Each structure stands twice: as structure tokens, then as C-alpha cells.
Amino acid sequence: MKRTLGTAILVGAALVLAVALAGCVRKPVSVGPANPAVAGASDHQRGKQDASVRVVEYGDFQCPACAAAYPGVKALSEEYGDRVTFVYRHFPLRQHQFAKKAAEAVEAAGAQGKFWEMHDKLYENQQNLTESDLTRYAEELGLDIARFNQELTGSTYAALVEQNLAAGLDAGVGATPTFFVGEQRIEGADITALKAAIDAALTEPTS
DSSP states (O other), X not given: OHHHHHHHHHHHHHHHHHHHHHOEEOSSOOBOSOOTTSOOTTOEEESOTTOSEEEEEEEOTTOHHHHHHHHHHHHHHHHHGGXXXXXXXXXXXXXXXXXXXHHHHHHHHXXXXXXXXXXXXXXXXXXXXXXXXXXXXXXXXXXXXXXXXXXXXXXXXXXXXXXXXXXXXXBTOOEESXXXXXXXXXXXXXXXXHHHHHHHHHHSOOO
């Protein structure tokens, strides 16, 4: 019995690790000509806007692999500072019932200057993403709650989230998280691979 229980625990841990590294998957994938390295008018960025290297993440706030990647991505943004621009774009997966509304909540917070604060809070509290939770986080961030709730219930930013999703599909995104360093694509929560791609991009001669 003890051996069976131990085996089950090991198998469960291996599955969690596999999900984190492989990412959450969305099918089917539409591959088009979109270039994820090109800045979008609605992009939210960490770091210097005109940095020589640009990292774009397509993420889902309910995706376990995205939550696993989040601390490493944030640490990289702090490590590289103004040398690298980090961009977050929404890619809510259809199997995650709270992901789309969570993305809208982050945009509503962004309209009040707190995009990254809400982004961080949702990944740090991924198990609690109901609309009442989202309102509570908005209160903790000191947002105008009446405005936040009106925009959330009115789906003010639903179209923007869908635009991010469509852009991701056109760029060939099929799982979250997916990162682009320039046009190089990295899938899953492999922060070591992401850092290696950034370092390589920083050493490339600028044209």
C-alpha cells in the first residue's frame, strides 16, 4: 500500500512538471503571416519601450504552466531592466472558464494604470479567479471600483482580448505560455531556454 501511494505521488509530480514545461494547449492552430515582434497599439510593456530586444508572452491567467513561468519571467524583466522590453498578450484557452474574464479584469485595471499590478496579483492567486475575487483584487489595488465593475460586467475589453487571441493564432501560438524573442518562439515554462534566447539576441549586432 505504501509503495502504491508513493508511486502515485511520484506520477502526479511528474505530470505537474510535464504540464509546466509543455504548457497548456489550444487546438486547432491557425498559422498566418503575423510577426509577433511588431509592437501593437494595445501592448502593455515592462522595460524600455525602444529596447533592442523584445520579448512577447502569450498567456492565460488560469493556465498552471503560465503561473509556473510567472516568477521567472518577472525575475528576468528585473534582471535585464531597460535592455529588454517584456510584453504580455492575452491567450485565454477555451477550457479555462475564468481565463477570459480575468484577462478583461487586467485590462480594466490597466485603464486605471494598474495593468502589471493586477497581472501579478492574478498569477499569485490563480486558484481564486471568480468575478468577486477580481473585484476584491481591484479594491486591494485602490481602483475606482464602480468603474472597474461597470467595465467588467459590460465586457468593455472583451474585443481587445479576442484581438490578442486572434493575433496569437495568426502567429502560430497553440499553447500557453508561448514566448517570442524577436521571431524565435519558445513554448512552455522553460525559463532557462527563454534566458538563453534573450542573451543570444542581446549579442546580435544591431542593423
